[in-house]
Amino acid sequence: MADKIDVTKTLDSYRAKRGEFRILDLPPRQYLMIDGHGDPNTSPAYAEALEALYPVAYTLKFASKRTLERDYVVPPLEGLWTADDLDAFTTARDKSQWDWTMMLLVPDWIGADLVDAAVAQVAAKKAPVRLAEIRLQTLDEGCCVQTLHVGSFDDEGPVLDRMHHEFIPSEGLRMTGTHHEIYLSDPRRTAPEKLRTILRQPVTRD
Template structure:
């Protein structure tokens, strides 16, 4: 049985350079999603969102393999980050951040399968955020991205370059939420070795 892996199927989107910004075209993807706000390091809602997302993601994986004979690798955790003032990302004012945490899903995962997986997880574990999990479809289109290696709190110089140098120099402006893709497991990886894709949808200024 071939096992679908979003990182391999869309390698150009999940394996960017750490040296230079790259312009990519991001097609439609489907995700499990949970919305929230606040500091991800201290917010109980954030931890509960992650627990619920992974519970549903693995339930879907096993159900797909069992009922459809189609297996897949559970995708990396991803996050959309937004705020009324984008400057809070540079100042790291995390209490002002709003977020949507995501895990990508293969195209054959349906709304009905997601609802069934949510019901199964609710019956077995009942994580607090389970009712907040939803299937979300998103097309980011033209985006600029780069790989950041290091602590999440060390992203500021790269984001400053993106916001205040690269985008103005190339006549581009924001066209959606700041998007991060977490390629490393923060529980097992030293901060200095964390790998995170930083992506920003853009449009002509």
């Protein structure tokens, strides 16, 4: 069997540096997705979303290893975040306004049939409350700007403000699509000041 694949080491989309805004073009990629609304720190829907995502992701990983002989590390959690007022992200940080889609990348060699089988296998045991809401969907972001934020999630505001209002306009770009975060650290095991999060914004040229 080939070595276990870790997409954070093989895909360019997981490369980012603190203090550097980088422009990159991303190909379409498929994810396990589930939607919700509200403060992720207090919303039961957020916890229930993760309780549904991870069992499917790990069941899928083991199925790939067993049936396709291709093993991989389950990728880091990612999130798409939206709000009617973008200041809810950069200044006010009013998390009660946030809509979100939590996601886990699915390797491109895995098809919908294997995902359906993984969901059915999880359901046959003890189905998470929101299992039926999980979907496999392709995300096509195209041109993006991203950077690495090191620190608490609540300290992202100034970095996003510079990205949105300084770097993106200075490059002749305009924001489009949805704010995207990639959580390289496990907040259960990492001090807030050491959390590593990729911040990504899809853009287009005027």
